[in-house]
Amino acid sequence: MAVLANNLTPEDGASMTHRLAVSRIQLSEFRCYESLKLSLSAAPVVLTGPNGAGKTNLLEAVSLLAPGGGLRRAKLGEIARNVPSNVPPTETGAPRAWAVSANVETPDGAFQLGSGLDPAALEQGRERRAVRIDGQAQRGQAALGRVCAAVWLTPQMDRLFLDGPSARRRFLDRLVFGLDPDHSSRVAAYEHSLRSRTKLLKEGKGDDKWLASIEDSMVRHGIAVAVARAELLARLSRAGTMAIGPFPAARLALSGDLEDWLETLPAVEVEDKMRAALRDGRGRDATYGGAVVGPQRSDLLVWHDAKGQSADQCSTGEQKALLLSIIMANTRLQTKARGAGPLLLLDEVVAHLDAERRNHLFDEIVALGVQAWMTGTDRALFEGLDGRAQFFRVEDATLSLETTP
Ligand SMILES: Nc1ncnc2c1ncn2[C@@H]1O[C@H](COP(=O)(O)OP(=O)(O)O)[C@@H](O)[C@H]1O
Ligand SMILES: [Mg+2]
Structure with a gap:
């Protein structure tokens, strides 16, 4: 189990007040992650590593803290970690009860959110999503919307x-x-x-x-x-x-x-x-x-x-840029209207932007104080965020915090 505390002081990153940011996230039996614990500041999060390392899976976990079916719109059972084996998937029995829990800082204070495959329902052979806010079971995932918002851009949206x-x-x-x-x-x-x-x-x-x-x-x-x-x-x-x-x-x-x-x-x-x-x-x-x-x-x-x-x-490329324009306009609007923008999940987006657009995007993310989660295979493309973001290297479902130059 990896427990990572980040070494950014509040001056390095954005302050936790008047922002929407995940300050702690814990996954269990979630896709490739048997168990993961991360502590974060409100600053942008950069995840770099090879294909198949677990970057998009982590973004998907964050997306499930907001209303809706997550960024892959996966069936609940699909998200459960498959343990590598020679048994065909149809014969491995019921999925594991995966869970995502997180501490989220918002302009209205701190909340604890939990989302996962309901273990009680699973015992009765049913797949149901359980949602908790500050330990209280909620009737549906719509309740998450009062605490957390997330907007994403993924390669599928091409x-x-x-x-x-x-x-x-x-x-x-x-x-x-x-x-x-x-x-x-x-x-x-x-x-x-x-x-x-x-x-x-x-x-x-x-x-x-x-x-x-x-x-x-x-x-x-x-x-x-x-x-x-x-x-x-x-x-x-x-x-x-x-x-x-x-x-x-x-x-x-x-x-x-x-x-x-x-x-x-x-x-x-x-x-x-x-x-x-x-x-x-x-x-x-x-x-x-x-x-x-x-x-x-x-x-x-x-x-x-x-x-x-x-x-x-x-x-x-123009379509991707248009989507980013819309997402950033919405983020500006939401920051003004609600005091905080959404969590931005930008999966493999930065690699498609030229240096001018890339740096503009980084500057605006930092200026708006949104916690953007960005992935890529190439660490060098995120140099413009050095000292302004928390960088993690992702390899084989393991995260390690990088010290920024
Ligand atoms: N339910 C699951 N159980 C275990 N592993 C999974 C599950 N779903 C996907 N994976 C694996 O997780 C790995 C990481 O996927 P992903 O996060 O998409 O990689 P990337 O870092 O390229 O974004 C892949 O090898 C994928 O096959
Ligand atoms: Mg990916």
Whole structure:
């Protein structure tokens, strides 16, 4: 078991007050980590080491301190550490009860967060996520949003503008979580109602009254989700500073029926219109699943403003830069609005930036005082952070603190 204390004094890194930062994290049976304990300052965290060392796994653990299914959206059982053996995975039995626990400093004080595979449920053969805040069991992971926010950029997101809209909606909702902690419970409540309605329609079981009450809940939560997304976009645009130095400015818009209605009609009329559309669409939704209208049909549209080019037409490097622009604009906004930005998890991002962009990003991360967790294989690319970050070498699921020059 590695116990690492860092040697940064408060003057070296950012102070722990008025920040969101992990000050201690402990993993057990989490992917390649049998056990890991880390103590941290609020300064940015740099993890460098070879492929397969365990860098992304650690970022994934941090991502599970915020609402949602983490940066890999993995099934709970997948996260449990596989012990190398010759037994086929299907015959190794139940997964191990993995856990992540952390002390998190926030502008509202210090909290202890825990997340993991519920050992009690596991004994009954069920996989359930347990979430604890200051030792108290929570009903769902949405509660984490009141304490912790995290935003990430990973290599898988290279396809964000090319693939279907669901990943773009998740990206947008994650930005909203940070500004509006209730958004994740709203999204969860809407999705729960949508699933219940779909099931009833498919089974042909629901009577009109029952369906109408579920649709009422979809209207209430669905419109709140759409309004919160639109509000974030408006605030990002009002902030008017989407571009930072060498990063491109992004222009953002939302598309969808609900968004069109909200722009032109009073809220009560939008509610009536959505309720009527759901009632009239029951036959279609019974056949095709989903729902004719709702926030699950919206899309986030992004353009490279200076080029007037839509993001999917931009080069891979430009797309990454656009995503970083959006993430940093959101971080600035959140720092102002909530007193602290989110934890930023930037997996293999820095290697794709030229020196000018890299140094600009480092400077802004330090200036905003966000705890950014950054990974890469090449330590030299992070030289711009020497003396301003805590550096760990990751090798074979073992971390060692490096002394910075
Ligand atoms: N459930 C698991 N149990 C044990 N090892 C795992 C599990 N999931 C992934 N791994 C392994 O963890 C190692 C480190 O992965 P990762 O953190 O993605 O590496 P990198 O440092 O390149 O980001 C990989 O070799 C991967 O196969
Ligand atoms: Mg990786």
